Each structure stands twice: as structure tokens, then as C-alpha cells.
Amino acid sequence: xxxxxxxxxxxxxxxxxxxxxxxxxxxxxxxxxxxxxxxxxxxxxxxxxxxxxxxxxxxxxxxxxxxxxxxxxxxxxxxxxxxxxxxxxxxxxxxxxxxxxxxxxxxxxxxxxxxxxxxxxxxxxxxxxxxxxxxxxxxxxxxxxxxxxxxxxxxxxxxxxxxxxxxxxxxxxxxxxxxxxxxxxxxxxxxxxxxxxxxxxxxxxxxxxxxxxxxxxxxxxxxxxxxxxxxxxxxxxxxxxxxxxxxxxxxxxxxxxxxxxxxxxxxxxxxxxxxxxxxxxxxxxxxxxxxxxxxxxxxxxxxxxxxxxxxxxxxxxxxxxxxxxxxxxxxxxxxxxxxxxxxxxxxxxxxxxxxxxxxxxxxxxxxxx
Amino acid sequence: xxxxxxxxxxxxxxxxxxxxxxxxxxxxxxxxxxxxxxxxxxxxxxxxxxxxxxxxxxxxxxxxxxxxxxxxxxxxxxxxxxxxxxxxxxxxxxxxxxxxxxxxxxxxxxxxxxxxxxxxxxxxxxxxxx
Numbered sequence: 426x427x428x429x430x431x432x433x434x435x436x437x438x439x440x441x442x443x444x445x446x447x448x449x450x451x452x453x454x455x456x457x458x459x460x461x462x463x464x465x466x467x468x469x470x471x472x473x474x475x476x477x478x479x480x481x482x483x484x485x486x487x488x489x490x491x492x493x494x495x496x497x498x499x500x501x502x503x504x505x506x507x508x509x510x511x512x513x514x515x516x517x518x519x520x521x522x523x524x525x526x527x528x529x530x531x532x533x534x535x536x537x538x539x540x541x542x543x544x545x546x547x548x549x550x551x552x553x554x555x556x557x558x559x560x561x562x563x564x565x566x567x568x569x570x571x572x573x574x575x576x577x578x579x580x581x582x583x584x585x586x587x588x589x590x591x592x593x594x595x596x597x598x599x600x601x602x603x604x605x606x607x608x609x610x611x612x613x614x615x616x617x618x619x620x621x622x623x624x625x626x627x628x629x630x631x632x633x634x635x636x637x638x639x640x641x642x643x644x645x646x647x648x649x650x651x652x653x654x655x656x657x658x659x660x661x662x663x664x665x666x667x668x669x670x671x672x673x674x675x676x677x678x679x680x681x682x683x684x685x686x687x688x689x690x691x692x693x694x695x696x697x698x699x700x701x702x703x704x705x706x707x708x709x710x711x712x713x714x715x716x717x718x719x720x721x722x723x724x725x726x727x728x729x730x731x732x733x734x735x736x737x738x739x740x741x742x743x744x745x746x747x748x749x750x751x752x753x754x755x756x757x758x759x760x761x762x763x764x765x766x767x768x769x770x771x772x773x774x775x776x777x778x779x780x781x782x783x784x785x786x787x788x789x790x791x792x793x794x
Numbered sequence: 795x796x797x798x799x800x801x802x803x804x805x806x807x808x809x810x811x812x813x814x815x816x817x818x819x820x821x822x823x824x825x826x827x828x829x830x831x832x833x834x835x836x837x838x839x840x841x842x843x844x845x846x847x848x849x850x851x852x853x854x855x856x857x858x859x860x861x862x863x864x865x866x867x868x869x870x871x872x873x874x875x876x877x878x879x880x881x882x883x884x885x886x887x888x889x890x891x892x893x894x895x896x897x898x899x900x901x902x903x904x905x906x907x908x909x910x911x912x913x914x915x916x917x918x919x920x921x922x923x924x
Contacts, residue, residue, distance in 0.1 A: 442831075457832055458831050458832050458857050458858070459834075459857065646857060714879065715835055716860065718859075718860065738857050740857075745834075745835075764853065
């Protein structure tokens with residue numbers, strides 16, 4: 426038996442297909458993964474993401490500590506509630522984890538880290554925090570429900586009573602305490618919505634009320650196709666401790682300015698930039714029938730070879746999409762080795778779908794195909 | 795879904811049905827399609843190909859993963875299900891009917907006797923659970 430979230434019984438009662446996910450018994454779907462995907466693109470769906478770990482940091486020097494710990498710069502967080510996506514790197518510039526950090530107050534920041542990396546993350550953060558006198562508190566007492574889709578906020582707000590108006594005013598990529606909930610306008614689907622953190626004991630009742638408000642339970646299967654369409658990386662697939670964020674499509678999350686900020690991994694990334702010729706991280710749209718998957722080989726002609734890091738069938742585009750790490754000189758088309766057959770794929774910028782619609786680059790590739 | 799009693803099975807979840815003309819139609823079980831989830835691509839065996847029993851002869855891909863389909867019998871592929879190209883979900887909606895994968899002219903009828911019957915297969919599927 427694996428680890429269980431506070432919503433485990435709710436999933437089983439809803440006939441979810443449960444699978445092992447990084448040691449947790451999690452719902453992969455409640456029937457049709459593709460239908461769940463479309464519900465999030467068109468209306469409102471919800472995901473139990475309580476396996477992810479909320480970690481609270483407290484202490485007068487928390488900001489200073491995070492400016493050293495994270496590759497993105499929390500100095501950008503000026504308004505309480507504002508969030509930032511960042512990688513946490515090792516000294517070699519490899520990615521220990523990717524996370525979201527929320528600025529709550531000058532002495533309190535909140536991190537949300539991945540489930541599979543929980544233990545090593547807490548050990549690493551705690552070790553770094555010591556020098557700053559910052560306390561690190563994993564919040565196993567909290568559950569997290571992601572409510573996503575164009576109608577998600579309006580439907581979920583009906584549960585918040587007197588806090589509904591305040592919650593609806595939370596700007597994108599920010600969070601706010603709304604009664605006993607922390608409501609964050611973040612997600613992993615490419616749609617508008619909230620990630621709601623609340624007491625584990627309150628989660629099953631909240632989940633039931635969301636169902637009554639017309640929000641459909643969705644499994645981790647749909648979460649994966651949604652994040653792929655949205656061009657969002659998955660830790661362990663698309664990046665890990667052995668690769669640089671600069672070769673994982675995450676250069677935009679690394680704050681090299683100001684130049685005198687010495688974050689962990691900086692020296693290694695500076696050296697990579699000086700060396701140049703870094704591999705590119707791109708989107709692929711398969712132009713033939715088949716399904717792209719992680720670890721398939723990518724042939725980029727004279728530029729060399731690369732590899733798929735993630736791939737799936739896109740329910741929105743009705744064709745296969747994937748992410749690949751390829752040589753710098755890769756052009757507009759490549760071939761992918763799928764079980765010994767070489768199939769043509771078009772190279773596109775990530776993402777594929779945003780707010781229910783194919784992204785510019787992809788819309789062109791799909792209409793040509 | 796009740797498992798049709800006229801089918802024979804491999805424990806790897808393929809079914810085989812002997813037709814009145816002696817040919818064998820193959821596909822994957824309801825349990826298998828349910829475990830795979832929504833199917834999005836099927837690579838069917840080419841007509842004319844000769845298979846040995848146990849050969850990987852087709853690939854079914856769901857949103858989640860790709861799985862090999864093994865041939866329950868030896869013989870020559872005489873037809874494949876074209877409709878799966880545009881509508882792979884037929885395997886989800888009708889695994890024992892419109893979701894068939896290929897038809898084989900068997901070269902060794904004795905192999906059919908070695909396959910599991912529906913009751914024995916149901917026990918294996920139930921033991922695997924969900």
C-alpha cells in the first residue's frame with residue numbers, strides 16, 4: 426500500500442482508477458482521461474495535488490536565504506502574496522527540483538515542491554537555511570486541490586462565502602489567505618484557476634462541495650496531457666539533477682541579474698553560458714500517425730541527435746506532441762525513431778495550447794499538416 | 795462487461811475467436827482496454843505477414859503508454875481492422891466486436907486448444923484487479 430492523501434477515500438468512492446505515483450496511491454482517471462482533459466479546457470475540473478509538499482520558511486533572513494537557494498530571484502517579489510516559479514539547483518547547476526515560492530511577509534515565505542523529491546528537498550533546504558537562522562516546516566497537515574478551467578474560479582468561489590470577492594480579486598500568479606484556505610491563482614494546465622491549500626481534515630468536505638458546484642474530478646492522466654499542451658516541464662522527465670535548466674527550456678526562470686547575486690549553481694551556469702553551444706529544448710508536433718514518448722531518439726540531420734523527454738497524444742490538437750532536448754543547430758523539422766520507424770515531426774516553440782486555443786506556432790504547424 | 799464464452803485468451807489479455815470459415819480473429823480484452831485507458835493509436839499487423847504464436851504483432855497506445863499485442867496463434871494475417879486508424883477508441887467501446895485488430899489463417903489449429911477459456915481468463919483478470 427502506498428501513501429494516501431486525505432482525499433483517497435473520495436477517489437475510491439468515485440470509482441477512480443488508482444495507480445502508484447512516486448509512492449502515492451493517486452487517481453489516474455475517473456473514467457475517460459480524454460474527457461477529463463476537455464472538461465478542464467472548456468469548463469472546470471479539479472485535481473487532488475495533496476501529494477505535493479507545502480514547506481513554510483520563517484525568519485527575518487528568509488528572503489536573503491532564498492536569494493541564495495533559488496536560481497530565480499525572490500527580490501522580484503515585492504507585493505505580499507506574489508508567487509515565483511524557480512529551479513533549485515545543486516552546485517553543478519543540475520536541477521534538484523522545480524517549485525513555486527510565495528511571498529507571504531518579510532519573515533514568511535511558502536514553497537510548494539514536488540512529491541517525488543520531498544525528502545531530498547527538505548534535507549537540502551534545511552541544510553541551507555541553517556546559516557540564515559531560517560526555520561523550515563513541512564506542512565503535512567495541509568491538503569491541496571487544483572481547480573482549473575475557464576469556469577473554475579467562478580464555480581469554486583461559491584464555496585468561499587464572505588471571502589469569495591477577495592479570492593476572485595487574487596491576480597495571476599499570486600495567492601492570498603481566504604478564511605481557512607490559502608487561494609493561489611496558479612496551476613499546471615495552461616488554464617485559469619486556483620490551487621487551494623487547506624487543512625487536510627477539511628479537504629474531503631471541500632472536494633464534495635466542489636463536485637456539487639459543478640467541478641469535475643480529474644486524474645493525474647489528464648493533468649499530464651494538459652501540462653504537456655501548456656508546455657510545462659515535469660521534474661524527473663524533462664529535467665533532473667544531471668541536466669542544466671539552460672538545456673531544459675528554463676533559462677527564463679534563471680535570474681542572472683543582478684550579476685553579484687551568488688545563488689547555488691551560478692558558477693556552473695555561467696561557465697555553460699560562456700562555453701555556448703547548449704542544446705535546445707523544443708516542442709515537437711508529430712506529422713504522421715503515432716505517439717511521441719519520452720526517451721525516443723530524435724534525428725536532426727547534420728545537427729546531430731537528441732531525445733524526447735516527454736510525449737503524449739494531445740486531445741486538443743488530436744495529434745501527438747512532445748518535448749525534446751536537441752542540438753543547438755536543429756532546424757524546423759526532425760525525425761523521431763518510433764519502434765524502428767523514422768517519422769517526421771515539426772519543431773515548435775513551447776507551448777502548444779493556452780487558454781483552450783492552439784498557440785501561434787502550433788496553429789501554423791497543425792494547419793499545414 | 796461479460797466475457798463472451800466463445801473466446802479464448804492469452805494471459806497477456808489478447809482474445810482469439812475461431813470463425814465459421816476456420817480463420818481466427820484477434821483483439822484485446824475488455825479488462826486490457828480498461829487498464830490502458832483511452833486508446834489513441836493502433837499499429838495493426840500488415841496483411842500477408844506470417845506470425846508465430848506469441849509474436850508481438852500489433853501495438854496499442856493509450857494516452858498513457860504503448861503496449862505490445864501478442865498473437866495467440868501462428869499463421870498468416872489475412873485482414874486487419876482499417877477502422878482503428880481513424881477511430882482507435884473502438885477498442886474501448888467494443889473490444890470484442892468493432893474493436894477487433896486482425897484476422898489470421900491459423901497454421902496450427904492445436905495451438906487454439908492451449909489458450910485459456912473465458913472463465914479461466916476472468917479469474918486471471920480479477921486477480922490482477924484494477
